[in-house]
Amino acid sequence: MTKWLLCDNMIEYWNPQIERMPLDELEQIQEERLRHLVDYVYTHSPFYKKRFDEAGVKPEDIKTLEDLQKLPFTYKQDLRDNYPKGMFCVPDTQLVRYHVSSGTTGKPTVVGYTKSDIHEWAKSLGRALTSIGVGRGDVLQVSYGYGLFTGGLGLHYGAEEVGSTVLPISVGNTDKQLELMQDLGTTTLACTPSYFLYMAEEAKDKGIDFQKDTGLKTGIFGAEPWTEEMRKRMEDATGIKAYDVFGTSELSGPLFTECTCQDGIHIWGDQFIVEIIDPETGDTLPEGERGELVITTLTKEALPLIRYRIGDYTILNKQPCECGRTHPRIMRVTGRVDDMLIIRGINVFPGQVESVLMKMPEVGEHFMIHVDRINEMDTMKIQIEMNDEAFSDKVNDIISLEKKVASALKSVLNLSVGVELVEQGTIPRSIGKSKKVIDNRKL
Amino acid sequence: MDEKFIKQISLFAENKPGRLANIASSFKEASVNIRAFTIAEAGDFGIIRMVVDKPEKAHRVLHDAGFTVSETDVLGIQMEDVPGQLATIAEVLGKKGANIDYAYAFVTKTEKAFLIIRVNDLKTAVETLYEEGIPLLDMSDVQSI
Numbered sequence: 001m002t003k004w005l006l007c008d009n010m011i012e013y014w015n016p017q018i019e020r021m022p023l024d025e026l027e028q029i030q031e032e033r034l035r036h037l038v039d040y041v042y043t044h045s046p047f048y049k050k051r052f053d054e055a056g057v058k059p060e061d062i063k064t065l066e067d068l069q070k071l072p073f074t075y076k077q078d079l080r081d082n083y084p085k086g087m088f089c090v091p092d093t094q095l096v097r098y099h100v101s102s103g104t105t106g107k108p109t110v111v112g113y114t115k116s117d118i119h120e121w122a123k124s125l126g127r128a129l130t131s132i133g134v135g136r137g138d139v140l141q142v143s144y145g146y147g148l149f150t151g152g153l154g155l156h157y158g159a160e161e162v163g164s165t166v167l168p169i170s171v172g173n174t175d176k177q178l179e180l181m182q183d184l185g186t187t188t189l190a191c192t193p194s195y196f197l198y199m200a201e202e203a204k205d206k207g208i209d210f211q212k213d214t215g216l217k218t219g220i221f222g223a224e225p226w227t228e229e230m231r232k233r234m235e236d237a238t239g240i241k242a243y244d245v246f247g248t249s250e251l252s253g254p255l256f257t258e259c260t261c262q263d264g265i266h267i268w269g270d271q272f273i274v275e276i277i278d279p280e281t282g283d284t285l286p287e288g289e290r291g292e293l294v295i296t297t298l299t300k301e302a303l304p305l306i307r308y309r310i311g312d313y314t315i316l317n318k319q320p321c322e323c324g325r326t327h328p329r330i331m332r333v334t335g336r337v338d339d340m341l342i343i344r345g346i347n348v349f350p351g352q353v354e355s356v357l358m359k360m361p362e363v364g365e366h367f368m369i370h371v372d373r374i375n376e377m378d379t380m381k382i383q384i385e386m387n388d389e390a391f392s393d394k395v396n397d398i399i400s401l402e403k404k405v406a407s408a409l410k411s412v413l414n415l416s417v418g419v420e421l422v423e424q425g426t427i428p429r430s431i432g433k434s435k436k437v438i439d440n441r442k443l
Numbered sequence: 444m445d446e447k448f449i450k451q452i453s454l455f456a457e458n459k460p461g462r463l464a465n466i467a468s469s470f471k472e473a474s475v476n477i478r479a480f481t482i483a484e485a486g487d488f489g490i491i492r493m494v495v496d497k498p499e500k501a502h503r504v505l506h507d508a509g510f511t512v513s514e515t516d517v518l519g520i521q522m523e524d525v526p527g528q529l530a531t532i533a534e535v536l537g538k539k540g541a542n543i544d545y546a547y548a549f550v551t552k553t554e555k556a557f558l559i560i561r562v563n564d565l566k567t568a569v570e571t572l573y574e575e576g577i578p579l580l581d582m583s584d585v586q587s588i
Binding site for chain 1 (some may be wrong): 455457483485487488490492503515
């Protein structure tokens with residue numbers, strides 16, 4: 001590993017040749033890989049062949065990076081429509097893993113990985129971890145969920161790639177988290193920012209001082225939106241450095257982080273092409289303008305994505321970073337193009353709530369989702385108007401109806417939800433697209 | 444047997460200021476008289492139950508005012524206003540397996556006490572009370588109280 005002195009810190013690179021490569025050379029690699037990619041998806045995926053044919057593009061039309069704009073977008077809906085494996089480009093025998101995310105209408109999305117996909121994923125995070133000074137000798141406590149969710153296993157493989165020691169504790173059981181953090185000398189913690197703040201509260205109650213009683217110095221926080229103000233609060237309260245991590249399950253999982261400069265997230269250009277577009281027109285926006293993030297995967301085999309609409313609002317920055325890395329950065333995500341909510345790391349669409357309620361004749365069609373942050377934890381409460389026919393004058397009947405709705409929602413959303421029946425006519429009606437969410441979280 | 448049932452008005456109300464005032468003023472305008480009244484509260488919401496002199500009108504007025512409202516058949520039992528009466532009633536119903544879901548009571552000017560009960564088995568309850576000689580109210584009694 002090469003060490004450089006820059007940005008006030010001793011900077012290490014996982015792959016200095018690639019990470020510090022001049023932008024024009026990097027774009028040459030992107031162009032070559034893009035040409036190969038369009039050929040690959042056209043010949044390996046009936047979905048992409050049809051999509052390209054409908055758009056009137058042939059693989060040979062794509063010669064330069066600018067030609068990327070000729071290609072049609074890919075949407076999350078495409079993954080749902082082709083559930084489970086309709087978009088895969090490899091036979092099942094080449095798959096070594098599946099991850100599955102919950103879907104809006106009951107249909108989840110499935111992501112398959114070849115051996116190379118897993119390795120590319122770990123490589124991406126390996127570079128990212130190195131860029132925040134995490135490597136051999138570090139103990140990385142992975143407090144993201146393990147299992148079908150990509151957070152836990154993603155960080156796990158990334159940490160092993162750079163030779164850190166992984167503590168695969170997953171989410172929850174805060175007492176155990178704090179105990180093992182002290183006993184095993186955790187230096188780096190990966191979890192949602194709200195869970196970290198909750199953990200910090202618990203630690204305070206138990207008289208545990210992060211600076212004196214633990215070796216924690218770095219936090220990797222993501223899977224839900226957070227802000228510079230939260231970073232300051234977390235860093236001031238605990239003395240650690242807090243870094244943003246970015247990725248989505250469709251792209252593999254968590255893939256990228258900020259570097260120690262904390263000035264944008266590096267998206268590895270040899271693996272991905274980033275575009276920022278106007279979500280209304282689909283036009284590519286110039287560097288520096290805020291728009292929707294669109295990513296094309298260059299090295300994925302099982303489920304390559306062409307111009308995938310991520311749905312997050314951000315800004316692209318192609319200026320070389322102070323850390324010496326030349327790969328383009330995206331600035332902090334500032335919202336969603338669609339109405340997706342992220343609650344305790346779980347993606348929730350109001351449409352999911354609606355489709356659950358529609359199946360229950362006991363409740364009316366009018367509802368409102370209230371999102372709040374109480375004791376640093378995201379909470380979600382749904383108010384539903386009482387239905388005339390379902391009204392019983394027994395208190396227990398109403399309470400059990402609330403419980404029934406809550407458990408139906410939990411089984412679809414994978415999230416505990418408060419349910420409150422309210423009087424008819426109390427949920428505001430509006431003309432056109434009605435507002436279904438009141439988000440009171442102060443980020 | 445239906446004539447021995449009393450029509451109770453039940454309504455769903457959120458536990459927030461002004462709700463009761465709303466109901467009361469609706470009744471005032473419609474000159475509906477409340478004979479007995481109780482609120483069962485459970486956190487965010489409550490169920491208001493009442494016996495009124497004109498249940499159909501009360502139902503319509505509340506429904507038009509946007510309330511979730513229902514009519515429930517309950518029994519009105521006349522008791523002497525002396526100790527031990529409630530125990531007797533509960534005992535005879537219990538023996539026959541008629542379960543009281545809820546109950547509330549009021550006292551009239553004539554020194555009679557009335558007990559309103561909702562039971563799981565109206566027929567058994569009416570028969571049992573009749574056999575025991577415990578008088579039941581009907582709607583005309585309610586109107587004339």
